[in-house]
Amino acid sequence: MSEDDVLRQIEQAVIDHRLPPGTKLKEVQLAEVFGVKRGTIRKVLARLAYSRLVDQLPNRGASVARPSVEEGRDLFATRRVLESAIIQTLTPQINKAQIRQLRQLLDREQNAYETDDSKLALSLSVDFHRQLAKIGGNGVLEEYLNDIIRRTPLVILTHLGTDPQNRCRNQEHEAIVDAIETGDAKKAVAIMNRHLLHIENRIEHKSEDPQPDLATLLLSS
Numbered sequence: 001m002s003e004d005d006v007l008r009q010i011e012q013a014v015i016d017h018r019l020p021p022g023t024k025l026k027e028v029q030l031a032e033v034f035g036v037k038r039g040t041i042r043k044v045l046a047r048l049a050y051s052r053l054v055d056q057l058p059n060r061g062a063s064v065a066r067p068s069v070e071e072g073r074d075l076f077a078t079r080r081v082l083e084s085a086i087i088q089t090l091t092p093q094i095n096k097a098q099i100r101q102l103r104q105l106l107d108r109e110q111n112a113y114e115t116d117d118s119k120l121a122l123s124l125s126v127d128f129h130r131q132l133a134k135i136g137g138n139g140v141l142e143e144y145l146n147d148i149i150r151r152t153p154l155v156i157l158t159h160l161g162t163d164p165q166n167r168c169r170n171q172e173h174e175a176i177v178d179a180i181e182t183g184d185a186k187k188a189v190a191i192m193n194r195h196l197l198h199i200e201n202r203i204e205h206k207s208e209d210p211q212p213d214l215a216t217l218l219l220s221s
Helices: 003-015 027-034 038-050 069-090 096-114 118-136 139-159 170-181 185-200 214-219
Strands: 054-057 061-064
Touching: 003 027, 003 038, 003 118, 003 139, 027 038, 038 054, 038 061, 069 118, 069 139, 069 170, 069 185, 096 118, 096 170, 118 139, 118 170, 170 185
Parallel strands: none
Antiparallel strands: 054 061
C-alpha cells in the first residue's frame, strides 16, 4: 500500500465519521493496520497535520484534530463565502445534463436517508457540494472548498455529535438545484447560506468521548 493510499483511507475515515476527534493515531498500530513501515505513517501524519486533520504535539504524538468552536464557525463562514461565489459562477452557464447529474446525485442521497444508510448519505451530501464546485469550473474555488470540506466532519463530530439534524438537509439541496435551474442565483445563494447557517448556529462545546480502539474504527464499514 502506498503513502497516498494510506492518506486517502485515513481521510475517508474522518469524512465517514469513523475516526472521532481526539482519537490517538499511534504509529505502530497504524503501520500494522495498513501493512506499511512506520516511516510511511510518519509522512502521512505530517501531511494530515498540514491539512489540519491531525494535531501533532511534542511528547504527545498525533491525534485526530479537535477544532475549537471558533474555528468551526470560521470554517462554515468561509464555506458560505466560497459556495456563494461558486453558485454565482455556475448558475449562468450550467446545462441540462449537469442539472440532471445533480438531481441523480440527490436521488441517491435521499434513498440513502430513507434506507438509514447514514454513511452513504453523508458521503453523497459532501459530494453534492463538491459537484457544484466542479461544475462551476473555477479550479481555485474548488480546491479551497475541498480543503475546507475535509475539515468539516471534525467540527460536526467535536461540537454536534452524530444527531442527523446536524447534517445537511436533502430538501435544501433540492431547493438549491431548483433555483439554479431557473437561473435565480440570488435565491440559490440565499438557500445555501441558510443551509450552512443551520449547522453553524448549532456549534457549541461538547464533552470528550472515551478513546475507542483505532484498528476497529479504521477497519469498520
